[in-house]
Amino acid sequence: xxxxxxxxxxxxxxxxxxxxxxxxxxxxxxxxxxxxxxxxxxxxxxxxxxxxxxxxxxxxxxxxxxxxxxxxxxxxxxxxxxxxxxxxxxxxxxxxxxxxxxxxxxxxxxxxxxxxxxxxxxxxxxxxxxxxxxxxxxxxxxxxxxxxxxxxxxxxxxxxxxxxxxxxxxxxxxxxxxxxxxxxxxxxxxxxxxxxxxxxxxxxxxxxxxxxxxxxxxxxxxxxxxxxxxxxxxxxxxxxxxxxxxxxxxxxxxxxxxxxxxxxxxxxxxxxxxxxxxxxxxxxxxxxxxxxxxxxxxxxxxxxxxxxxxxxxxxxxxxxxxxxxxxxxxxxxxxxxxxxxxxxxxxxxxxxxxxxxxxxxxxxxxxxxxxxxxxxxxxxxxxxxxxxxxxxxxxxxxxxxxxxxxxxxxxxxxxxxxxxxxxxxxxxxxxxxxxxxxxxxxxxxxxxxxxxxxxxxxxxxxxxxxxxxxxxxxxxxxxxxxxxxxxxxxxxxxxxxxxxxxxxxxxxxxxxxxxxxxxxxxxxxxxxxxxxxxxxxxxxxxxxxxxxxxxxxxxxxxxxxxxxxxxxxxxxxxxxxxxxxxxxxxxxxxxxxxxxxxxxxxxxxxxxxxxxxxxxxxxxxxxxxxxxxxxxxxxxxxxxxxxxxxxxxxxxxxxxxxxxxxxxxxxxxxxxxxxxxxxxxxxxxxxxxxxxxxxxxxxx
Amino acid sequence: xxxxxxxxxxxxxxxxxxxxxxxxxxxxxxxxxxxxxxxxxxxxxxxxxxxxxxxxxxxxxxxxxxxxxxxxxxxxxxxxxxxxxxxxxxxxxxxxxxxxxxxxxxxxxxxxxxxxxxxxxxxxxxxxxxxxxxxxxxxxxxxxxxxxxxxxxxxxxxxxxxxxxxxxxxxxxxxxxxxxxxxxxxxxxxxxxxxxxxxxxxxxxxxxxxx
Numbered sequence: 047x048x049x050x051x052x053x054x055x056x057x058x059x060x061x062x063x064x065x066x067x068x069x070x071x072x073x074x075x076x077x078x079x080x081x082x083x084x085x086x087x088x089x090x091x092x093x094x095x096x097x098x099x100x101x102x103x104x105x106x107x108x109x110x111x112x113x114x115x116x117x118x119x120x121x122x123x124x125x126x127x128x129x130x131x132x133x134x135x136x137x138x139x140x141x142x143x144x145x146x147x148x149x150x151x152x153x154x155x156x157x158x159x160x161x162x163x164x165x166x167x168x169x170x171x172x173x174x175x176x177x178x179x180x181x182x183x184x185x186x187x188x189x190x191x192x193x194x195x196x197x198x199x200x201x202x203x204x205x206x207x208x209x210x211x212x213x214x215x216x217x218x219x220x221x222x223x224x225x226x227x228x229x230x231x232x233x234x235x236x237x238x239x240x241x242x243x244x245x246x247x248x249x250x251x252x253x254x255x256x257x258x259x260x261x262x263x264x265x266x267x268x269x270x271x272x273x274x275x276x277x278x279x280x281x282x283x284x285x286x287x288x289x290x291x292x293x294x295x296x297x298x299x300x301x302x303x304x305x306x307x308x309x310x311x312x313x314x315x316x317x318x319x320x321x322x323x324x325x326x327x328x329x330x331x332x333x334x335x336x337x338x339x340x341x342x343x344x345x346x347x348x349x350x351x352x353x354x355x356x357x358x359x360x361x362x363x364x365x366x367x368x369x370x371x372x373x374x375x376x377x378x379x380x381x382x383x384x385x386x387x388x389x390x391x392x393x394x395x396x397x398x399x400x401x402x403x404x405x406x407x408x409x410x411x412x413x414x415x416x417x418x419x420x421x422x423x424x425x426x427x428x429x430x431x432x433x434x435x436x437x438x439x440x441x442x443x444x445x446x447x448x449x450x451x452x453x454x455x456x457x458x459x460x461x462x463x464x465x466x467x468x469x470x471x472x473x474x475x476x477x478x479x480x481x482x483x484x485x486x487x488x489x490x491x492x493x494x495x496x497x498x499x500x501x502x503x504x505x506x507x508x509x510x511x512x513x514x515x516x517x518x519x520x521x522x523x524x525x526x527x528x529x530x531x532x533x534x535x536x537x538x539x540x541x542x543x544x545x546x547x548x549x550x551x552x553x554x555x556x557x558x559x560x561x562x563x564x565x566x567x568x569x570x571x572x573x574x575x576x577x578x579x580x581x582x583x584x585x586x587x588x589x590x591x592x593x594x595x596x597x598x599x600x601x602x603x604x605x606x607x608x609x610x611x612x613x614x615x616x617x618x619x620x621x622x623x624x625x626x627x628x629x630x631x632x633x634x635x636x637x638x639x640x641x642x643x644x645x646x647x648x649x650x651x652x653x654x655x656x657x658x659x660x661x662x663x664x665x666x667x668x669x670x671x672x673x674x675x676x677x678x679x680x681x682x683x684x685x686x687x688x689x690x691x692x693x694x695x696x697x698x699x700x701x702x703x704x705x706x707x708x709x710x711x712x713x714x715x716x717x718x719x720x721x722x723x724x725x726x727x728x729x730x731x732x733x734x735x736x737x738x739x740x741x742x743x744x745x746x
Numbered sequence: 747x748x749x750x751x752x753x754x755x756x757x758x759x760x761x762x763x764x765x766x767x768x769x770x771x772x773x774x775x776x777x778x779x780x781x782x783x784x785x786x787x788x789x790x791x792x793x794x795x796x797x798x799x800x801x802x803x804x805x806x807x808x809x810x811x812x813x814x815x816x817x818x819x820x821x822x823x824x825x826x827x828x829x830x831x832x833x834x835x836x837x838x839x840x841x842x843x844x845x846x847x848x849x850x851x852x853x854x855x856x857x858x859x860x861x862x863x864x865x866x867x868x869x870x871x872x873x874x875x876x877x878x879x880x881x882x883x884x885x886x887x888x889x890x891x892x893x894x895x896x897x898x899x900x901x902x903x904x905x906x907x908x909x910x911x912x913x914x915x916x917x918x919x920x921x922x923x924x925x926x927x928x929x930x931x932x933x934x935x936x937x938x939x940x941x942x943x944x945x946x947x948x949x950x951x952x953x954x955x956x957x
Contacts, residue, residue: 200776265787273780277772303783307790315798315894323884324893325807326798332805332887337798344794647769689912692929693919 055673056248061226062086078161081143086224115651117202118612119187122209124506126184127499129216130177131575136220137172138572140165142565145530149562151548152555162547163230164249168219170233171253174349175260176216178487181495182356183212183267186295189502190271192603192610193289195280195619195626198649200273203691204266206655211263214662218256221667222249229253232545234342235316237327237335242320248670250320254313255666261309261345264352268302271295280602282621286380289601289624290366290373293380294359297387298352304391305348312341321669339401343394351390353487355383357494358425361447364497365429367597368444369436370725372625375428382421382428389418399467400474408467415465419458426451437725441597442516443497449524450489450497457485460535478538484531493523496575504596504735508608509586513729515578522571530564533557591735592713593720597728598737600625605636607713608735613646613701616710631737637717643710646701657687757934758782760927763845774928781932785939788902792943795895796950803955805887812955815881815889817872821952824868825944828903831861832941839934848922855910858937862907869900892951899947902940909933 059065063086067079100106113121144165147157157165191199199205222228226248231240235257240250275296279288288296316338318324325331327338366373373379395403395411429451438444460482464470473479504510537557542549549558582589594608602619603610605627617640623629630636661684668677722738723730758778760766766774838854840846873893876882883893913929920926 200780269780269783269787272783273776277776277779303787304790307787308794311791311794311798315890318883318890318894324890325884325887326802326890326894328887331807331809331885332802333890334802334805334887337801341794341798685908689908692912692925693916695920695923695925 052675053673055668055671055676057225057671057673061248063224074158077156078158081157082161082223089220089223111651114656115206115653117198117206117649117652117655119191119199119202119205120506120610120614122205123184123186123188125209126180126187126212129213130181130184130495133172133176133180133216133219135572137169137177138569140169140172142562142569144169145558145562145565147547149558151558152552153548153550155548157547159547160227160230163232163545164228166545167229167232167253168222171229171257172219173487174233174353175257176212176219178353178491178495179260179264180212180216182298182353182491183208183264185360185495185498185502186271186291186298186356188506189498189603190292190295191274191278192505192606192614193292193601194275194278194283195602195615195621196274196278197614197618197646199270200278201270202649203652203654203697205270206652207658208263208267208270210655210657210659211259211266211662214659214666215256215259215263217659217663218252218259218666218670222252226252226670234346235313236342237316237319237338238329238333240316240320241328243328251317251670254317254320255669258310258313258317259662259666261306261313264302265306265310268299268306271299272303275299280615280618280621283626286377287621287624287626290362290376290379290383291356291359291601293383294355294362297383298355301348301352301355301387301390305345305352307345308341309345309349312338312345315341336401339398340394343397344391346397347394348390350486351386353491354494355386357450357491357498358383360443360494360498360501361429361450362432363601364443364447364501365432367501367599368441368447369433369438370598371432371436372600372628373428374431374434375424376624378424379428382424385421386418389414389421393418396465396467396470399470405467412465412467412470416462419462422458426455439725439728441729442500442511442513442520445517445520445524446493446497446500449520450493453485453489453524453527457482457489460485473538475543476538477534477542477544480544481531481534481538484527484534488527488531489524496520496523501597502603504589504591505594505603505608505610507586508590508592509582510589510591510596510729510733512578512582512585512589515574515581519571519574519578522567522574526564526567526569526571528564530561530568533560533564537561588731591733593717593735594713595627595737596733596735598725600628602626605630607716611706611709613648613706616640616643616706631739637714639711639714643703643707645703646706647698648701650697650699652691652697654687654691658684661687757839757938758931760931761843763843764927770924774931777928778931778935781935785935788939789943792895792898792946795891795898796946799888799891799895799951802887802891806889807886809886809889810879810881811888812951815876815879816952816955817875818952818956820868820872821948824865824872825948827861827865827868828941828944831858831865832938834858834861835934835937839930842922842927842930848917851922852914852917855914859907859910862903862910866900866903866907869896873897896947896951899940899943902936902943906933906937906940909936 063082064079067075067083100109113125116122143157144162147155147162150156187199187205191197219228229235229240229245229249229252231245231250231253235250235253239245275288275292315324315326319326319328319333325333327333327335329335362373362379393411393415395407396415399408399412429447460478464473464479464482500511500516534557537554540553540557542554591608594606594610595604596608597604602621605619606615619626627636661680665677665680665684668674668680717736720734720736721732722736723733724738727733760774834854834857838851838858841851841854881889883890909929910933913926913933916926916929
């Protein structure tokens with residue numbers, strides 16, 4: 047081994063995205079090399095511009111003290127969502143390039159097979175692990191402690207570490223654009239194709255370590271949320287009084303605790319195969335890749351419900367808030383959520399009906415799969431009855447909700463079709479499957495997260511998002527989705543397989559073109575979100591909601607200022623019913639000055655999250671490129687930091703009572719001079735976050 | 747107050763010698779419950795590796811099997827060492843609970859650590875002799891499964907020892923303060939959990955493999 051190899055491992059000039067193109071300038075290499083180089087440039091330029099702007103506005107100190115080292119659940123939640131949006135942008139652009147390839151792929155297209163494989167692998171990996179997971183984790187982080195009347199999560203520093211690990215994984219995926227390549231094995235990374243024998247080089251290793259880092263983070267997040275909900279509810283917040291979003295957060299956390307370990311085991315064993323010559327999933331020496339498939343989907347199926355349940359929670363809040371009604375069938379929704387949580391562990395085998403088990407086993411798992419449709423169906427009816435005869439307002443979150451309710455039912459129907467093993471044999475591995483799971487995850491998870499983003503943004507930042515651009519974006523997402531994915535059902539029935547580079551039968555053409563146009567419309571929707579954010583920040587003065595309750599909210603997070611103070615509640619609320627804040631407003635006890643305000647103890651900032659992020663990233667990077675000294679050094683640094691943290695005692699700070707009281711009274715003074723608005727004026731600049739009495743409004 | 751105090755389960759409380767306020771009691775509850783939940787998650791990892799081992803037990807690719815590779819005497823000694831270390835950790839927990847002298851607590855921790863280290867020594871020796879007999883993890887899927895499961899347990903024991911060293915360091919710096927006590931309670935759960943996993947390893951892998 048040369049000295050150069052000792053220092054740089056496998057890293058060399060060949061790892062640069064334009065190297066191949068310069069050495070062998072064929073047409074294919076030039077096209078793919080240019081795309082890759084442009085992407086690499088965008089990553090570097092994006093990072094550079096961000097750093098430049100921070101330097102120019104002298105914000106490094108603010109970034110460090112108020113964000114990166116903050117252990118405040120609200121700020122950590124916001125940072126998760128920032129990661130989600132950045133990764134969403136990348137994965138959506140990739141989706142458009144893929145759809146572009148498919149539209150022009152009659153007899154070829156412009157992407158090379160290897161490049162196309164990287165596209166669908168990164169697209170899937172990012173959308174699941176670095177878009178959906180951070181988005182829902184961020185949303186739960188921000189909302190759930192507020193809803194249960196807590197001042198923070200149970201383990202604030204661990205929360206920051208979870209964020210750091212997720213960010214480290216996302217950074218590995220991003221760096222793979224600049225150095226080397228990403229996996230070509232799909233988001234599920236099935237061996238033996240992903241074994242070293244067939245897939246040497248760094249691609250699969252990037253995938254393994256990125257996914258492992260994020261799954262560790264998610265497991266810790268699950269523990270954190272579950273303990274918070276079990277132990278930190280405020281006085282009177284019984285389980286059956288918790289808002290439904292908190293219920294879904296609880297079941298999601300339990301799923302994270304038990305479903306992340308199978309993924310860690312699967313990627314860990316694959317890493318042992320690749321790095322140390324083990325034989326778990328190789329096709330000789332007794333290895334059996336079916337073990338991987340089982341392990342992966344033991345994680346993978348509960349994961350589907352980790353992704354969808356928080357969205358169900360958001361929709362429950364959206365339908366109830368924007369209809370001005372108590373959630374219909376609260377108990378049935380809670381039971382349905384728990385039933386889905388349990389059933390999610392009993393259906394993993396339907397991901398591989400065709401891979402060799404007996405018909406009887408397939409039948410059992412097929413029936414279990416169809417059963418999940420029952421609690422989900424119950425939920426859809428509950429949401430419909432919630433809107434029935436309510437004071438329904440067609441705000442952006444509700445528009446997403448309506449689209450979800452209709453599209454999700456269609457996706458669910460195709461799911462029941464796929465749950466039948468004999469039909470699955472016909473359409474498995476075709477575009478029909480692609481259409482089905484996008485039909486669940488786009489209107490389900492993504493729309494749900496976007497609805498939540500619109501609903502709670504004013505709570506987080508103190509001003510509402512621009513409604514017109516929000517509506518534009520929502521309609522683009524909805525109709526773009528329909529155009530992009532409904533044709534894929536047809537393509538699948540015509541026999542077009544998934545993950546296939548090109549085609550030779552002109553019958554596919556109209557479907558492909560329609561899907562490409564749909565993808566472009568979705569991209570316009572993402573652009574709409576960006577414009578909306580800029581416009582909203584510019585007009586933040588006229589859309590301010592300092593009183594904190596712009597939507598006539600029902601749960602405790604609306605009972606406090608927007609943005610909330612670090613400690614959330616000046617005095618922890620006492621709850622005596624469900625819809626706690628609505629109840630308080632009806633009783634006239636909301637906005638009452640508290641009798642006694644005490645000192646509040648809050649956790650101090652900690653650099654542990656940043657250390658874990660950098661350490662995790664460097665360890666992963668070292669392992670990917672076989673730079674052993676780097677991997678070992680980073681691991682030792684992580685260990686030292688963990689042990690060292692145990693010696694720290696000065697972890698709490700006191701926010702004095704007079705300070706809390708001053709802020710609280712200032713807010714109450716604002717509330718006192720704020721004009722209450724009726725639901726009809728909700729989107730008007732006059733909505734400063736104080737809701738008029740809903741009963742009085744009905745009486746008018 | 748005539749009502750009986752709420753039931754406190756053994757092993758996750760500090761006993762009457764350590765008075766608590768409402769806040770510290772809540773803090774303890776969160777920490778220990780959280781650690782329980784982590785152990786459940788960790789148990790899933792071990793469970794899956796046991797399942798993998800069971801699935802691959804006969805995938806030997808013509809390589810050596812348990813009868814040639816396992817040394818039951820050594821595994822039995824390891825079992826005794828680890829079970830004894832659980833007992834001595836229990837003594838350390840009692841020293842903490844009844845607020846005995848600091849030296850007593852430290853002595854029991856030191857004994858526990860030595861037993862753990864001895865266990866690891868025997869285990870490494872076992873692994874080396876398996877390598878020597880041509881039974882490394884790259885020989886067959888069965889051996890891969892063995893070397894994923896058993897050394898992972900050893901790795902856990904190693905981290906338990908590192909944790910114990912860190913806690914002894916903390917005792918030297920801060921004395922037996924609240925954080926040290928909470929650390930010892932959690933480490934206790936961890937250490938006994940590893941014992942349970944080892945009992946499963948010994949009974950299914952070693953005894954089951956040689957039966």
